[in-house]
Amino acid sequence: MILSKTFKKAVFGIMICSVGFSASVYSQAKPQLTDPEIASVAVTANQVDIGNADIAIARSKDSSVLQFAETMKRDHQAVIDQAVALVTRLNVTPKDNAVSEKLLSDAAKTKKMLESKSGKAFNKAYIDNEVDYHKAVISVIETVLIPESQNAELKTLLQKVLPAFHAHLEHAEMIQKNY
Amino acid sequence: MLFLSRCTSEPEKTVPAIHTITISSMQFNPAELTLQKGDTVVFINNDLVVHDITQEPDKAWSYRMAVRISSNYYCSIHPTMKGKLIVQ
Numbered sequence: 001m002i003l004s005k006t007f008k009k010a011v012f013g014i015m016i017c018s019v020g021f022s023a024s025v026y027s028q029a030k031p032q033l034t035d036p037e038i039a040s041v042a043v044t045a046n047q048v049d050i051g052n053a054d055i056a057i058a059r060s061k062d063s064s065v066l067q068f069a070e071t072m073k074r075d076h077q078a079v080i081d082q083a084v085a086l087v088t089r090l091n092v093t094p095k096d097n098a099v100s101e102k103l104l105s106d107a108a109k110t111k112k113m114l115e116s117k118s119g120k121a122f123n124k125a126y127i128d129n130e131v132d133y134h135k136a137v138i139s140v141i142e143t144v145l146i147p148e149s150q151n152a153e154l155k156t157l158l159q160k161v162l163p164a165f166h167a168h169l170e171h172a173e174m175i176q177k178n179y
Numbered sequence: 180m181l182f183l184s185r186c187t188s189e190p191e192k193t194v195p196a197i198h199t200i201t202i203s204s205m206q207f208n209p210a211e212l213t214l215q216k217g218d219t220v221v222f223i224n225n226d227l228v229v230h231d232i233t234q235e236p237d238k239a240w241s242y243r244m245a246v247r248i249s250s251n252y253y254c255s256i257h258p259t260m261k262g263k264l265i266v267q
Contacts, residue, residue: 071256071257074228074229074256075228075229078227078228078229079227079228082227160204160227161227163204163205163206163226164205164226164227164228166205167205167257167259167260168257170259171257171258171259174258174259
């Protein structure tokens with residue numbers, strides 16, 4: 001929950017900063033991320049969830065949670081591999097930016113929170129975070145990364161990845177009902 | 180003398196059909212398939228991520244197989260992905 005709420009705030013915080021303090025501040029202007037920045041956000045978002053999955057694999061004994069975490073590791077790594085292959089071919093270097101850096105700083109807070117828990121409390125905290133995280137990332141992909149991407153192949157990759165995130169969210173919500 | 184062999188009519192043998200189910204955007208397409216007993220189903224994964232096909236409750240299927248009975252199936256890796264084979 002920490003990650004998803006502050007991640008959204010980071011994205012919309014950039015929106016406000018980018019348009020300045022005027023009447024248009026409260027308009028719905030989107031952040032102006034470049035393709036290298038979008039690539040960085042995309043890769044980082046997937047890396048963060050792999051990190052969360054590693055924690056779950058180390059700490060959980062629930063078979064459904066463990067199976068979910070293994071799927072997160074596998075799927076998000078597959079997305080990273082595709083993204084890296086694409087940016088390598090396009091000769092684009094992912095560029096760190098406020099959004100990707102906020103993802104990482106919030107991931108550190110989530111890590112600390114998860115590592116403070118054990119047993120059922122851990123399982124609940126992990127799955128609750130996965131639900132919130134995937135909702136937040138889906139929203140950013142749909143409203144920022146896809147619309148803002150200039151390169152057609154990058155846009156297509158993001159569009160292709162989106163159903164997987166939706167499936168992950170549904171899977172997490174299915175497990176969440178047990179907690 | 181010409182001997183004409185008697186023509187016997189044998190029942191026509193139905194050639195099993197081959198059906199393709201593609202996996203894309205985290206869905207089986209078509210999600211529901213009607214086919215004849217003995218037909219073959221081929222699953223083709225067009226997604227970025229790995230999938231499997233599991234007959235409910237937990238019998239693993241191969242990506243190509245002959246179908247004998249109606250079955251519900253799903254991807255055990257992504258259990259919200261579901262499909263159905265209906266044998267007529």
